[in-house]
Amino acid sequence: MKIREIQDLLQAELLCGNDALDGDVDSACCSDMMSDVLAFVKDQGVLLTGLVNAQVIRTAAMMDMPCIVFVRSKIPTEEMLILAEECGIVVMRSARRAYEACGILYSHGLNSLTGQ
Amino acid sequence: MHEPVKFHFNVDGENFSSAGEASVMVKKKLRQLGFPPDVMRRVSIAMYEGEINMVIHADGGSADVTVEDEYIEIVLADKGPGIPNIDLAMQEGYSTARDNIRALGFGAGMGLPNMKKYTDYMHIDTEVGVGTTITMRVNI
Ligand SMILES: Nc1ncnc2c1ncn2[C@@H]1O[C@H](COP(=O)(O)OP(=O)(O)OP(=O)(O)O)[C@@H](O)[C@H]1O
Ligand SMILES: [Mg+2]
Numbered sequence: 001m002k003i004r005e006i007q008d009l010l011q012a013e014l015l016c017g018n019d020a021l022d023g024d025v026d027s028a029c030c031s032d033m034m035s036d037v038l039a040f041v042k043d044q045g046v047l048l049t050g051l052v053n054a055q056v057i058r059t060a061a062m063m064d065m066p067c068i069v070f071v072r073s074k075i076p077t078e079e080m081l082i083l084a085e086e087c088g089i090v091v092m093r094s095a096r097r098a099y100e101a102c103g104i105l106y107s108h109g110l111n112s113l114t115g116q
Numbered sequence: 117m118h119e120p121v122k123f124h125f126n127v128d129g130e131n132f133s134s135a136g137e138a139s140v141m142v143k144k145k146l147r148q149l150g151f152p153p154d155v156m157r158r159v160s161i162a163m164y165e166g167e168i169n170m171v172i173h174a175d176g177g178s179a180d181v182t183v184e185d186e187y188i189e190i191v192l193a194d195k196g197p198g199i200p201n202i203d204l205a206m207q208e209g210y211s212t213a214r215d216n217i218r219a220l221g222f223g224a225g226m227g228l229p230n231m232k233k234y235t236d237y238m239h240i241d242t243e244v245g246v247g248t249t250i251t252m253r254v255n256i
Contacts, residue, residue: 032221033218033221033222033224034221034222035221035222035223035224035225035226035227036224036226038161038164038165038226038227038230039208039224039226039227039229039230051220051221053132053133053220053221054133054134054135054136055135055136055168055220055221055222056221058136058137058139058140058164059136059164059221061140061143061160062136062139062140062143062157062160062161062164063157063160063161064153064157083140087140
């Protein structure tokens with residue numbers, strides 16, 4: 001799925017990374033625990049989270065995850081967006097709750113990143 | 117490569133918002149040096165877990181990364197409380213982190229086992245009341 005489609009499906013506001021919207025992802029994971037993202041995620045997909053701090057961006061950067069979606073209308077700081085831009089990560093925010101956002105993406109064919 | 121490439125960082129323990137900065141810098145340097153994505157990812161994840169640990173459990177410390185011919189070595193040293201029982205600390209799910217740390221997205225007890233998983237060599241040298249030095253290597 002193109003990152004652009006994720007933005008459409010979640011009616012998300014794009015915050016940075018316009019030039020990478022045509023990137024492809026085939027899986028996603030949703031967590032507010034970066035510890036679990038670091039330990040369980042196996043592929044480079046989308047990270048959905050309700051946690052807002054610089055470590056969300058750094059975690060995605062370490063894991064080579066190309067896109068972060070902040071759910072529940074969370075607003076990342078300017079500093080976080082500068083860091084994401086530097087790391088080439090697309091960042092968007094959606095008014096959807098985490099459960100809804102996951103359901104929408106899952107039903108449109110995005111796999112689970114933890115691949116149990 | 118004859119001269120090993122070395123990077124040194126001080127990891128600030130006062131300020132959680134900067135936790136992970138050194139790992140981001142190292143990843144950038146490794147990319148400039150042209151390492152394959154999987155090597156970069158393994159070094160990054162292992163170092164990031166260790167760097168966050170130094171901030172949340174040990175009031176910061178130092179990080180030294182050396183690129184040798186056959187491996188990349190990461191040495192994380194702190195003067196924190198030390199780890200009383202390494203076997204216990206290495207178990208998945210064991211954490212002494214409190215709720216304030218969990219609210220920041222860490223403290224699941226997965227970091228040390230993850231560092232072991234992503235590296236080819238890991239050694240923990242620790243003494244209660246003195247500090248902890250963790251040495252990890254990722255083969256190139
Ligand atoms: N540098 C350190 N100094 C002192 N204690 C440490 C250090 N690193 C780890 N520990 C101890 O080992 C435990 C396990 O560490 P580990 O990284 O596996 O989990 P965590 O940091 O608690 O949670 P997570 O890594 O999942 O966010 C910690 O809770 C802490 O008690
Ligand atoms: Mg940890």
